[in-house]
Amino acid sequence: MTTEIGLPASAPAERQALIERWAERHGVDAARRLAEAEDLADAVAAEITPDNTVDTYAKSWRVWSRFCAATGLPELEGSRGALVAFVTWMLREGQQNGKGYAPSSAGTHLAAAVVGLRERGAKVTGDDQAEARQALEGLAVRLLQTGERRGRGQAVGADIDGLRAIARACPNTLTGDRDKALTLTGFHYAARSQDPAGLLTGDVTLHPRGLVVAVLTGKTKHSVRNAKIRYADDPAICPVRAWTAYRARLVAEHGQQWADPSTPAFVGIDRWGHITGGMGPDSVTRAITRISDRAGVPIAWTGHSLRIGLASVARRKGRDGIAIADQGGWARHSRSMLGYMQRDDGWDDNASAGLT
Incomplete structure (x- = not known):
């Protein structure tokens, strides 16, 4: 099933709305060509993204999925509260062994999870992400104040x-x-x-x-x-x-x-x-x-x-x-x-x- 201008009905709603605006502005044929250019741009972005970045995104999405399963929150909602709860959960118990992540690892998972949410059509505002980042930094300071050190720190240098x-x-x-x-x-x-x-x-x-x-x-x-x-x-x-x-x-x-x-x-x-x-x-x-x-x-x-x-x-x-x-x-x-x-x-x- 496709839309009037040939766009697959399964395409993200934002992309579909954009192409429909192109059709109104430039005509159906031009909109179809612009849609194909968008697909090409997506393919190029995927091709040039380093494998380790792709792996990080996939790993972080699994962490987000575990968080949603543990808390009963919907997987495709990146609200302010959900993101703050996510970083709190990661620091307290997020690892699969029940221990908390180091703040640096939690920060990486937060950033990558936001990318994953947006790729899947969820709306995540910059303000909501910033508030989650601020909460993470504040909680990390609390950990230091209580004498808890997490992470391996800087690797030892070869000599x-x-x-x-x-x-x-x-x-x-x-x-x-x-x-x-x-x-x-x-x-x-x-x-x-x-x-x-x-x-x-x-x-x-x-x-x-x-x-x-x-x-x-x-x-x-x-x-x-x-x-x-x-x-x-x-x-x-x-x-x-x-x-x-x-x-x-x-x-x-x-x-x-x-x-x-x-x-x-x-x-x-x-x-x-x-x-x-x-x-x-x-x-x-x-x-x-x-x-x-x-x-x-x-x-x-x-x-x-x-x-x-x-x-x-x-x-x-x-x-x-x-x-x-x-x-x-x-x-x-x-x-x-x-x-x-x-x-x-x-x-x-x-x-x-x-x-x-």
């Missing part, structure tokens, strides 16, 4: 001692070579977990002075930065040597096809040594944690530890902030980068030291 321990602990297998290359190269270009997961073999090229890694960067406006990684003075933790050893072994053991520039740069390997395809962001995160745990690193690293580590170690060694930003793909003078430039203990790098 040179940890890299040495990891290099020593990697077994003499293809998996070990991949783990060493993944960690050492990732540290030197300040990798997020999605960065090595998105690399193709052709994105990493040898240069007389090292490697050039073409990293897709940016969360909304994508560009490519060419991070340059030099040979290290210490061969044991040299990212260039680790990369070439891993790739040579991969081709030798599994065939010349893995030298093709279109193949994944970092492959998944099961316990029997079989290639399972390219690594995804979650598998990179799990690998970094497993690798650091195997090496006996005191606090296990996460998928963000390599990124934090480059910024903090480079700063301690006196590297220029702009050079650090360019290598890691941060905006110059980025707040997040400055936050990653962690102080060791607050004694050596202390603003008040020697003032009196």
Whole structure:
């Protein structure tokens, strides 16, 4: 069943009303073409939305659905009261184990749930969303005032001692070579977990002075930065040597096809040594944690530890902030980068030291 101008009757009411106004203003044929352009715009938006964003929206909608089921509220009503109740529920008991979410996680679910509501035709005003956000921030302050800390906080940064321990602990297998290359190269270009997961073999090229890694960067406006990684003075933790050893072994053991520039740069390997395809962001995160745990690193690293580590170690060694930003793909003078430039203990790098 369709409307007079050929729009499916199941289309959202707002879109249908818009197209009917176009028909009155421009005629039926023009309205149909404008409707097709809207469909194209929707398809393009879906195609360019990163997979991790889609996953976040889906996960947050499941959280919203659990909230509605628990409270008896209708799923497609995003009123002021419902949104405030949602953030309150998330902080008190929202996780599936009955515990409350960390405020940062609750904020992510709130934003994504609002997107989901609007996509499904529910009206959510900016004022109602803002009030829910304000309630969340106020409740988060109350948690801090009562001494409750939630969330993991900032991940621990990778350091040179940890890299040495990891290099020593990697077994003499293809998996070990991949783990060493993944960690050492990732540290030197300040990798997020999605960065090595998105690399193709052709994105990493040898240069007389090292490697050039073409990293897709940016969360909304994508560009490519060419991070340059030099040979290290210490061969044991040299990212260039680790990369070439891993790739040579991969081709030798599994065939010349893995030298093709279109193949994944970092492959998944099961316990029997079989290639399972390219690594995804979650598998990179799990690998970094497993690798650091195997090496006996005191606090296990996460998928963000390599990124934090480059910024903090480079700063301690006196590297220029702009050079650090360019290598890691941060905006110059980025707040997040400055936050990653962690102080060791607050004694050596202390603003008040020697003032009196």
